[in-house]
Amino acid sequence: MNFLTFNTHSWLENNDQQQVEVLAQKILKEDISIIALQEVNQKTTSKEIQVDHYFQLNNxxxxxxxxxxxxxxxNRLRDLGTNYYWSWAFNHIGYDKYHEGVAILSKTPFQAEVIKISLEDDPADYHTRKALLGKSESLCFLSGHFSWWSQSSGFAYEWRKVEGRLWDEKLPLIIMGDFNNPANQRDQGRDLVLASQLNLQDSFEVATEKVGEGTIPGGIDGWKKNAQSLRIDYIFLAQEFLVEKYQIVFDNISDLQISDHYGVLIKTSLK
Structure with missing residues (x-):
């Protein structure tokens, strides 16, 4: 099974259609089972549509x-001959003109559930965060876009909401997304996740083969003062998984860069 997480920064790059095309071609080429996307935008003023049965309604x-x-x-994947089931959860207003949210794409049907994880609940406040949970017959997977580190109202609060919701899930977990917590900052976000009783593993740390590491190249929105590559996008998995390969994608090395983040692609199998 192959999994991908990617903060798309959608409709904020120079070539909108190139974003769609490069991502769709990569999904098709790698035969990706489940894709977690963040900063999945739609204009607040654009036309509403009716979706078909491939869209998985949420609560x-x-x-x-x-x-x-x-x-x-x-739609582009469909044009290329492959249908994906998908769902989308609205988080907040982004850049004053977008409904910004998170999405899941899956080769198989799933049940979709929105989990409110932030203390805030005002869509006009960018601190408002909701994660999207998917459950298939064999897996439980989540796409999230978390806040920066804080013990009280930021990441720590949001992670505990996720942890509480997933505590009694019996299916193997895959938790993916933009965690806004660098891997090199000890006693903060990543360490909190790995200390969880959900008993997760960091796909980068356990991968047999690693190609690349950091997921942002330097100063971007939310990290303006950053001058170095950081790993802030993660795929955490249950212990049942073996990670054969961890690869950074959309980094102008393996693929064209199409966002201010790079993507994380992993190849896995169950023990």
Missing amino acids: EQQSIHEDNFAYCVV
């Missing part, structure tokens, strides 16, 4: 617009 379903980035990627 807090917001309207889907014709320019929803995940919808555009799924």
Whole structure:
């Protein structure tokens, strides 16, 4: 099984359609089982559409617009001969003009659930965060875009909400997304995840083969003062998984860079 997480920064790059095309071609080439996307945008003013049965309704379903980035990627995949099931959860207003959210694409059907993880609940406040949970017959997977480190109202609070929701899940877990917590900052976000009783492993740390590491190249939105490559996007997995390969993608090395983040692609098998 192959998994991908990617903060798309959608509709904020120079070539919108190139974003869609490069991502769709990569999904097809690598035969990716489940894709977790963040900063999946649609304009607040664009036209609402009716979705088909490949869209997996969730418990807090917001309207889907014709320019929803995940919808555009799924449509392009369909043009290329492959259908993906998908869902999208609205988080907050981004850049004053987008409904910003998170999405999941899957080769197989799944049940979709939105989990409110932030202390805030105002869509006009960018601190408002919701994660998207998917459950298939054999896996439980999540796409999230978390806040920066804070013990009280930021990442620590949000992680505990996720942890509480997933505590009694019996299926193997895959938790993916933009965690906004660098791997080199000890006693903060990554360490909190690995200390969880969910008993997760960091795919980078356990991969047999590693190609690349950092997921942002330097100063980007939210990390303006950063001058070095950081690993802030993660795929955490249950102990049942073996990680054969961890690879950074969309980094102008393996693939064209199409976002201010790089993607993380892993190849796995179950023990």
